[in-house]
Amino acid sequence: MGVSGSGKTTVARGLAERLGWVFLEGDAFHPAANVEKMARGIPLDDDDRRPWLSRLQAAIAQARTDYPDLGVVVACSALKQAYRDRLSCGDNEMVWVYLKGEFEPLQQRLQGRSDHFMSPTLLASQFADLEEPQEAIVLDSGRSPQTLITTILKSLSNHSSM
Template identity: 45%
Template sequence: MTQAASPDLPRVVVVMGVSSTGKTKVGTRLARQLGWRFVEGDELHPPANIEKMSAGTPLTDEDRWPWLDAIVEHVRAVLEEDTSVVVTCSALRRSYRDVLRGADPDGSVFFVHLHGTFTLLAERMDQREGHFMPAALLQSQFETLEPLEPDEVGALVDVTPPVHVVSAEAEREVRRGGQQA
């Protein structure tokens, strides 16, 4: 059963970062730990975006806006059920995060920015199967990434440790309110 966040917690947690940081694994664990709903942002990509990325072509901002709007719409529907939510989304640019913050009219959105070295993440990409994102696009994601800014509420979490350690750290940060980045 999912539950609403307590008043001292955000209602929406966005697990963000470049490809292969473990957004889905950490996000599902975090949602389970908090007793919240989980939304896999990649599942909301329009088919044209998946085709483009599968072909090794980076998405443009124009490609991303409909996807971000779909995430916001989905999250708003969850919030209308008085349930809190953990959602995954690369959220690489500040402007994308600004759109995502609009999902909660109260502005209660917390970003867990998962990060790791290029070498670590490239190795992970080489080992995974069945994902549409090819390793060739990792560099473009690093180039696009804009770290959380001082006025964005969230936390930076290193993905080098095992996933259970990373998700526990993410939960600690959410519960303590993180810090202004």
Template identity: 50%
Template sequence: MILILMGVSGSGKTTVGQLLAKKLGCGFSDADVFHSKSNIEKMHNGIPLTDDDRWPWLASIRAAIEDYRQRGVTHVFTCSALKEIYREKLAYPGEGDIHFVLLNGTADLLQQRLAQRKGHFFDPHLLQSQIDILEMPDHAIVVDIAPPPEEIADEVLRQLNPAG
């Protein structure tokens, strides 16, 4: 099983993803490590990424997903995956062992979180551009980010396995 935690910056993808990986006893990969240096520099300077910037990044994540799938290893990834076309680059239709989880919250809460975050390359002024391009997924677990991260992780697991 592959989990892809998605959402805008500040939604808690890394924190919740690490908790889920621990609970599942599996590995964790943050999408940020797949970015090129030029992408990181752009975001640090407040320049939104273009689709042309994103394609190689998404291809790198997809290659890692395929590696874990071929080995039959459960793994948790994070990736903003804001548009349906980006999600299609990560998981082809019908790949039932790949599950998207949207961490969703209000713009006010996201702004508060970004204001408190230290040492991350993402310029908080780019948040609105991410909110503007977010396409709500049709086939994803959607979880509110207001509760504590532990509760969010537990809710994701509950929705993955509603029978318990």
């Protein structure tokens, strides 16, 4: 989890590949209206995010049903505690990884990105909405994806559910 540009997709995809787990890209579950708003630089509000959270929550549940012997790695912003609570559905085994970054480096990263629908102008609104998690593996998003993946793997091996 984390704001746009923190490396969520790259790290989550790499982690899922290393573990042989299911990977879900949270952005793929946004309704078209949300994608259009973000592309135009209009921040989403809680009402906009409800259908996205519902779709993503259903996809997580479906992946866990379809692949009961595998874990599921999800790349998504999950900016607010209420969103994380909804996505976890009370599952005490869910582990949150927060890729924490500073505004300026993330803004530069976003400005150099051409393959994503989200306008870089929305980063400030994401930081405004961000409720940092109380229980998560917190990592510096400025580190290399491989370093982040290795650190997450070490943390997961110490987690009781592994």
